[in-house]
Amino acid sequence: MEIAKEAVAGGADWIEIGTPLIKSEGMDAIRTMRKAFPDRTILADMKTVDTGAMEVEMASKAGADVVIVLGSADDSTVLDALRSAHKYGVRLMADLISAPDPVKRAVDLEALGVDYVNVHVGIDQQMMGKDPISILMEISEKVSVQLAVAGGLDAESAAQAVRAGARIVIVGGNITRSDNVTEAARKVRQSVDSPESVDVRDRGTVDQEIRVIFREVSTSNISDAMHRKGAMKGIHPLVRGKMVGTAVTVQAFAGDWAKTVEAIDIAKPGDVIVIYNESKDIACWGGLATLSSLNKGVAGVVIEGAVRDIDEVENLGLPIYTSNTVPNAGDPKGFGEINAEITCGGQAVKPGDYIIGDESGVVVVPKERGYELARRAKEVNKTEKRLFDEIRRGGTLSEILELKKWEKH
Numbered sequence: 380m381e382i383a384k385e386a387v388a389g390g391a392d393w394i395e396i397g398t399p400l401i402k403s404e405g406m407d408a409i410r411t412m413r414k415a416f417p418d419r420t421i422l423a424d425m426k427t428v429d430t431g432a433m434e435v436e437m438a439s440k441a442g443a444d445v446v447i448v449l450g451s452a453d454d455s456t457v458l459d460a461l462r463s464a465h466k467y468g469v470r471l472m473a474d475l476i477s478a479p480d481p482v483k484r485a486v487d488l489e490a491l492g493v494d495y496v497n498v499h500v501g502i503d504q505q506m507m508g509k510d511p512i513s514i515l516m517e518i519s520e521k522v523s524v525q526l527a528v529a530g531g532l533d534a535e536s537a538a539q540a541v542r543a544g545a546r547i548v549i550v551g552g553n554i555t556r557s558d559n560v561t562e563a564a565r566k567v568r569q570s571v572d573s574p575e576s577v578d579v580r581d582r583g584t585v586d587q588e589i590r591v592i593f594r595e596v597s598t599s600n601i602s603d604a605m606h607r608k609g610a611m612k613g614i615h616p617l618v619r620g621k622m623v624g625t626a627v628t629v630q631a632f633a634g635d636w637a638k639t640v641e642a643i644d645i646a647k648p649g650d651v652i653v654i655y656n657e658s659k660d661i662a663c664w665g666g667l668a669t670l671s672s673l674n675k676g677v678a679g680v681v682i683e684g685a686v687r688d689i690d691e692v693e694n695l696g697l698p699i700y701t702s703n704t705v706p707n708a709g710d711p712k713g714f715g716e717i718n719a720e721i722t723c724g725g726q727a728v729k730p731g732d733y734i735i736g737d738e739s740g741v742v743v744v745p746k747e748r749g750y751e752l753a754r755r756a757k758e759v760n761k762t763e764k765r766l767f768d769e770i771r772r773g774g775t776l777s778e779i780l781e782l783k784k785w786e787k788h
């Protein structure tokens with residue numbers, strides 16, 4: 380309710396009751412919003428896939444103005460939902476989420492007579508790098524039904540969406556999980572009203588985008604996004620500093636520092652050297668290796684093993700995370716491997732995996748899930764910012780999360 384009030388203050392015309400809220404609170408969620416916002420359009424995201432007439436009836440009687448049916452539902456469901464919508468005086472929106480051929484389905488749905496077609500990329504799909512704008516552009520050339528658009532939109536993509544032909548812009552997380560909902564809604568409102576004035580940023584390559592996001596989030600956010608996995612055990616910050624990069628791995632053996640130092644020559648700018656050294660009592664890394672790494676633009680070093688020259692490495696400032704420190708080193712004998720799959724801090728690390736370190740420790744993100752987990756960690760980060768804001772207003776974490784209600788039974 381608070382979020383809805385703040386979003387309306389920022390200029391939202393419609394309030395969408397999202398599917399998770401409907402699943403949690405049922406039709407009461409619609410009734411409550413209808414009562415609180417008599418002059419706003421209430422959109423019930425029922426995502427109806429069967430029994431279209433009954434679900435539209437329920438939502439309309441609870442106070443919805445517009446009800447969402449899945450675009451990929453059978454034609455019989457869409458048609459019966461439409462009959463019910465006409466009977467109860469509400470409008471029907473068909474949502475193209477996960478439709479196998481969204482362009483063709485949009486044409487069909489227009490022919491069936493729906494009031495709106497929603498070009499929607501779902502939250503899980505967004506995490507895999509899908510966005511709705513390109514599909515919207517294609518669809519807007521083929522239909523004249525009013526188009527809505529949803530799927531990870533913010534002020535910038537809202538402007539792109541309007542330029543691409545959307546009449547209704549549905550924004551979820553970038554408003555509801557903002558720490559300033561009114562301001563976030565106001566920015567979207569401005570973009571929708573003056574889309575031509577909004578500049579679209581170049582996000583760079585996927586790897587650049589991943590690194591930017593990992594810089595913005597914490598290792599705790601990433602570990603949450605990985606369902607409590609990914610964190611190295613027994614590895615702590617030695618030289619403090621945020622570290623984001625891709626792994627160059629080293630398997631080293633007790634008393635031998637040849638491969639750890641040769642890895643510096645193989646590393647590219649922005650890489651993190653991740654070392655498993657058999658011994659925690661003989662250092663495989665020190666001041667000279669650290670200075671060499673700085674010359675190569677290495678982003679940081681992680682060592683299960685030992686580091687020495689602590690006064691020097693602290694002055695040099697390259698982020699180093701390790702399990703131990705000792706004064707003595709071994710010799711460069713030449714055993715070991717560079718860029719083999721290793722285990723460091725109890726985590727499997729492959730060359731190219733994303734390695735992120737901060738005050739809480741180090742997490743490993745498999746390279747093939749880099750984009751997805753960066754995006755999911757960002758979502759965790761947004762939720763936490765919102766929770767901080769709510770706790771600042773008074774109350775406790777358990778009250779705000781309704782912990783008792785949601786404990787496992």
Ligand SMILES: O=C(CO)[C@H](O)[C@H](O)COP(=O)(O)O
Binds near residue numbers: 529530531553
């Ligand atoms: O229906 C939804 C998810 O299925 C969301 O409401 C919709 O995607 C908008 O939220 P977001 O902007 O966070 O994607």
